[in-house]
Amino acid sequence: MNPTPPHVLIAGGGVAAVEAVAALRSLAGRIPRITMLAPEDELSERAASVAAPFGFGTRSPLPFDAIRKHAPFELHRGTLARVEPDAHVAVDGTGAAIRYDKLLVAVGATPRPAHDGAITFAGPKDAPAVTRALEATARLAFVLPTPSGWALPAYELAIMAAVELRDRGREPEIMIVTAEPAPLWVFGEQASAAVAELLRERGIALHTGVRATAVRPGLLELTGVPPLETDCVIALPELTGPAVPGLPHGPHGFIPVDAHGRVPDVPDVFAVGDATTFPLKQGGLATQQADVAAAAIAAAAGAAVQAERYRPVLRAMLLTGERPRYLRHAPTDRGQAFDEAPWWPPHKISGRELAPYLTAHPELRLEPVHPMP
Numbered sequence: 001m002n003p004t005p006p007h008v009l010i011a012g013g014g015v016a017a018v019e020a021v022a023a024l025r026s027l028a029g030r031i032p033r034i035t036m037l038a039p040e041d042e043l044s045e046r047a048a049s050v051a052a053p054f055g056f057g058t059r060s061p062l063p064f065d066a067i068r069k070h071a072p073f074e075l076h077r078g079t080l081a082r083v084e085p086d087a088h089v090a091v092d093g094t095g096a097a098i099r100y101d102k103l104l105v106a107v108g109a110t111p112r113p114a115h116d117g118a119i120t121f122a123g124p125k126d127a128p129a130v131t132r133a134l135e136a137t138a139r140l141a142f143v144l145p146t147p148s149g150w151a152l153p154a155y156e157l158a159i160m161a162a163v164e165l166r167d168r169g170r171e172p173e174i175m176i177v178t179a180e181p182a183p184l185w186v187f188g189e190q191a192s193a194a195v196a197e198l199l200r201e202r203g204i205a206l207h208t209g210v211r212a213t214a215v216r217p218g219l220l221e222l223t224g225v226p227p228l229e230t231d232c233v234i235a236l237p238e239l240t241g242p243a244v245p246g247l248p249h250g251p252h253g254f255i256p257v258d259a260h261g262r263v264p265d266v267p268d269v270f271a272v273g274d275a276t277t278f279p280l281k282q283g284g285l286a287t288q289q290a291d292v293a294a295a296a297i298a299a300a301a302g303a304a305v306q307a308e309r310y311r312p313v314l315r316a317m318l319l320t321g322e323r324p325r326y327l328r329h330a331p332t333d334r335g336q337a338f339d340e341a342p343w344w345p346p347h348k349i350s351g352r353e354l355a356p357y358l359t360a361h362p363e364l365r366l367e368p369v370h371p372m373p
Helices: 015-028 049-054 064-070 124-136 152-167 189-201 283-300 354-360
Strands: 007-011 033-038 074-077 080-084 089-092 097-099 102-105 110-112 139-144 173-178 204-207 212-216 219-222 232-235 238-240 269-271 314-318 325-329 336-338
Touching: 007 015, 015 033, 015 064, 015 283, 015 354, 049 124, 049 152, 080 102, 102 283, 124 152, 124 232, 139 152, 152 173, 152 189, 152 204, 152 314, 189 204, 189 325, 189 336, 212 232, 269 283, 283 314
Parallel strands: 007 033, 007 102, 033 074, 102 269, 139 173, 139 232, 173 204
Antiparallel strands: 080 089, 089 097, 110 238, 212 219, 314 325, 325 336
């Protein structure tokens, strides 16, 4: 009699969850039974949504049915409400219990407005507000509330706004206000210097090492320095963790993990992506975490794979309204900026499993596309 296959439950429906499913199937084949607990039945596009306010369209969401043909899994529609670790049970929002042998939590984080009076840009639903701001004024400030958050969208919005406003015959007055010590400093010295030069070329003022404290009519107030004059403030959100009942978490709700994605002192539970205490929240890093956790889960299920430690490599496609720039930073270098992608395939989402699948199915690619004239 064949033994019952181990049941892996993946909670979440974002890029980390989809990457984990694909990685598990790649590494462990049909050994595990995989269930995804997700609120929707498709992967919604977020990474390229910064292009939407500037007349670009986005590809359709990625249906899970398309992924299931490549990497089979069961779909349980719902959200993760709590975990009962001793019973190896996850409970969804309706109270239904789902037993697991391994649980991978990839539920993401919740964006919160950082400043009253600012437009908060957290994804596709905020694009219309940015579009209206561009129609109303050419004097805008783009704000990053923390030095360690994922800053790329603020730079993309500012750079593309400068291009768009000049195309409309208006001279922009655009600034970036960031708590970072240097622009996109997490990508290393060389990449940061290249971004600073790009901002100078576009006429974008840069204020680093300062935090915004309040948004007033016509003013952006800062810590320790005089306020800046601006007509509109567009800020990236602050993030709070999921604070899943039954799992450990810090004061901001994020779940601690080790170098393999395991949640300390909770057997058979892993967490990846924005839900964890890792400070940088970015889709590419989330997929790398998912690959590491999938390898550990596959090895435990009996697959002939080597569990690896998480060694993040930052990759980003910087949208500019013209030719994109590519940024990369590994632990062994000082960061680099490229005109051509130094990785393949060159997607916004650079997951090891997900990106090649999107290349093979161009109708599903999550990339901005310019509307037809």
